[in-house]
Amino acid sequence: MASKLSFEEKYDVIVRRDTTYAGIFFVAVKTTGIFCRPGCTARTPKSKNVLFYDTSHEAIINGYRPCKICKPLEELGATPDYIQKILDELEAHPYRRLKDWDLRQRGIEPSQIRRWFKKNHNMTFQAYQRLYRINGAFTKISNGESITHTAYDIGFESISGFNDSFKSTFDHAPSQEKGKTVIQLIRFTTPIGPMFAGATSTGVCLTEFTDRPMLETEFKDLKKRLNAVILPGENKHLVQLQQELAEYFEGKRKVFTVPLHTPGSAFSQSVWQLLRTIPFGATRTYKEQAEKLGKPKGVRAVGRANGLNKIAIVIPCHRVLGSNGELVGYGGGKGRKKWLLDHERMHAMST
Amino acid sequence: MASKLSFEEKYDVIVRRDTTYAGIFFVAVKTTGIFCRPGCTARTPKSKNVLFYDTSHEAIINGYRPCKICKPLEELGATPDYIQKILDELEAHPYRRLKDWDLRQRGIEPSQIRRWFKKNHNMTFQAYQRLYRINGAFTKISNGESITHTAYDIGFESISGFNDSFKSTFDHAPSQEKGKTVIQLIRFTTPIGPMFAGATSTGVCLTEFTDRPMLETEFKDLKKRLNAVILPGENKHLVQLQQELAEYFEGKRKVFTVPLHTPGSAFSQSVWQLLRTIPFGATRTYKEQAEKLGKPKGVRAVGRANGLNKIAIVIPCHRVLGSNGELVGYGGGKGRKKWLLDHERMHAMST
DNA sequence: AAATCCATGTTCAGTTTTCGGTGGCGATAC
DNA sequence: GTATCGCCACCGAAAACTGAACATGGATTT
Known part of the structure; x- marks a missing residue:
């Protein structure tokens, strides 16, 4: 039987900022009337001031408001709006190449989006884009289109740049590409x-x-x-x-x-x-x-x-x-x- | 300028058994002719019977003898000889596991050494010993030595026993490099x-x-x-x-x-x-x-x-x-x- | 002599650690 | 390619340790 966490264990989770418990319980702080997820980076509350709830609903009906730092009501790991927009754009125009300059045009600090990607996808935004494009290229190549044509098509500015990029992903040059399988990878969120x-x-x-x-x-x-x-x-x-x-x-x-x-x-x-x-x-x-x-x-x-x-x-x-x-x-x-x-x-x- | 403590403040230190003043002044009891360090556990003297000295030397030349409980002439907080001997042995032969039985062989009551360690290192002697050995193991493994050999080198007689022990201190198996660092910790004495x-x-x-x-x-x-x-x-x-x-x-x-x-x-x-x-x-x-x-x-x-x-x-x-x-x-x-x-x-x- | 205040040694039930026994897998050495 | 080695998200029993409780005794003070 899975044992329930004791108060002390939960509090320790808070102190350690252990994010693996996010979504599993919520911590409410009596002195501030705010509740957070475990792992919230705000100042650690004293143990005598905290209460634990299993659901956000309970915390709310007890009069607590969600923390503005960890946003316990938003889906865990949910994509921020401004990034969602960029991703939508990328999806709509797979071959468009968004440089830092383009991001600034859209009012986004490139470093901001880079950090988000680093954290959530463990790669930079530019790397993500490149992979995304390469993915399209793979499909095209599989369908028998010529390599040079494909390369220009997807927005690389020179053939050699494309080759390098392709090589780093597939481990060999495009023309040799035959037997490799592709594993499509997505990221999505769950309550935990x-x-x-x-x-x-x-x-x-x-x-x-x-x-x-x-x-x-x-x-x-x-x-x-x-x-x-x-x-x-x-x-x-x-x-x-x-x-x-x-x-x-x-x-x-x-x-x-x-x-x-x-x-x-x-x-x-x-x-x-x-x-x-x-x-x-x-x-x-x-x-x-x-x-x-x-x-x-x-x-x-x-x-x-x-x-x-x-x-x-x-x-x-x-x-x-x-x-x-x-x-x-x-x-x-x-x-x-x-x-x-x-x-x-x-x-x-x-x- | 740093103010000197008043008589009342010093007496309060004695009543509270405040160890942070040990080595800083001494208390002599007129009725018994004995002098102690602040923090001594003997029965608290009445304020009318006490005198304060800044050094043990002054107390002695005024005719007081050192208390046999707090031993104000000995090094403050020093590790007792019989324990130091055990620690030396541990350092010299990290693979030698000292069981309660071995301690008795050396004329030491296991509960005594356990109590000293609880008080001074906040863990039992056996726990100290184990962590000390695991520490050595970590170093060896980091240096590229094999896990199996290390287990035996530091005194375990089974891999599984070693694994269990390692896991309980590091939270992961020996081979799983998770970038943990080790902070080496020692205890030593000073005049204060x-x-x-x-x-x-x-x-x-x-x-x-x-x-x-x-x-x-x-x-x-x-x-x-x-x-x-x-x-x-x-x-x-x-x-x-x-x-x-x-x-x-x-x-x-x-x-x-x-x-x-x-x-x-x-x-x-x-x-x-x-x-x-x-x-x-x-x-x-x-x-x-x-x-x-x-x-x-x-x-x-x-x-x-x-x-x-x-x-x-x-x-x-x-x-x-x-x-x-x-x-x-x-x-x-x-x-x-x-x-x-x-x-x-x-x-x-x-x- | 009586009171205080711990440190020590013993005991013992309850925990924790250790050990041997496991079969499979990935890396390595032939 | 195939043998061997090192390692492990386990299990169950035995060995070893723990902490708490208690009586005892020493040191200090009244």
Whole structure:
């Protein structure tokens, strides 16, 4: 049974500014009448002045107003308006190249948008744009258009610049491009933090919280296993995934039907397959999992394979606990594991 | 000018058992012919029976003998011999695990050493020992030694045991490099009380009297700012620091050259930098400091930044007074502030 | 002699740490 | 390419430690 956080534990989360608990509870400060998310950068309140709520609604009906720094009412990690506008523009005109000068024209400090991208996508805005364009180029090339034509088409100012850029993304020159797969990558938000999702044309191959430490390793692993490159962009699987996840977070969806693409060893595959059989709202122990696989001694191995799962939530590795009922580890942080389990328990009854 | 304590104030120090005045004056009890340090745990004498002396020497020549509880002639806060021996052994043979049984072999009651460590290091001896070894392990692993060998080198007899232990102090498995730094921490004595000193590989980041109330907060702050773990151990900066402090207390050193590591806001940094320019033996007022920083209205801010200084003595926040010449506050206690200023005034002339 | 105030040693139930046993995986060395 | 090594989001039992409680005793003061 997932244990509830004590007051002290919650307060410690506040003191440490631990963002992994954002969305899991809210902290209200009696002296100011303001409530924040854990991780808010405002001055740390004294423990005697704080109250905790599980939902923002509770905080509000108790008379607190949302903090202006951490904006606990806006969707966590939500994209600010001015950046949303730029992204819309980019989507509408994929080949337009927005330089710093263009950003200033639109009243945006380039450094501001750069910082936001650094933080949320771990790349600069210019790098994001480049990748975005390259993604379009890939499609065109796949469709058989000539390379030079494509290059000019998408706004590179010289062929050599295009080649360099393409090379750095695909690891070899455009003319050799044939066998590489593309993993489309998107970023979206959930009540417990922003996530990345990636999909090939076969299916979804990744969903992870953006702050998962192993993320880079997972990218590397996917690129290697699928002989692929990762580029920003959407495809139909990602559309479906977002829809299903949204329903999941509303408590309405208990089974995911989006196709998956999960390269890995046979053993890993079997572990992941087994994970998918754990129903919404239920939990198992590592030991039970090992036994079901016919390897009662392979508990550690199961744990390891669990950790190797790259499709958080959809492949519900969060539903596996230590044999004494403890949460043990979770790539997205134990706070999220607990939140997910509570969420599922709460909605398990309905429908 | 720093004011002298009145009889009532001194007696109050005795009643409160305020250790921050230990080493600064002595209390003699007329009815028993015994003299103690402030903070002695023996029964409190009545005020009519006490006399105060500035030095132990004066008490002795007036016919008083040292108390057997607080031992005013022995080094203040010194590690007892029988414990020092154990610590030496630990340093010489880090792989040798001293169990309670081993301690008894050496004629030491485990509960006794446990109590001493609880009191002076805020952890049990076993915990201290473990952290000390884990610290060594971290160094070895950082130096590229294999995790398996390291585990055995530092006295574990199973990898899993080592892993568990490592994880509980670092929050992640040994191989997972997460950029954590280690702050080495030592305890040592001075004429006016025991101190802790901490240092990263960059430089000294903390020197404080062990009874400073804010100590835990300072630890927490350092851990957060440097993404660090604080572990018992030494490094070259700490060796140098101890040497320089010893010279300082002898009145021979007026300038510290040991490298510092002082994370903090730009403003704090500037305040601390300015503090270091106040010469040995001199004093300034908060107001002067604020003016020198070009912020004549920022007196309070300067005071605050002074208080945030974690490197007592080396960064001489004790050399700043209120504009009327009063001592105002000091993290280590006003008694120590006055002692330090007197000490510096006395030795300012020489050499 | 009585009162105060701790430090010490013992005990013991309740926790924590440690250890061996695990199977699989990725990197490395042939 | 294939053997080996190093590492691990585990488990269960045994060993070792902890903290709290208590009696005892020493030192100091009244």
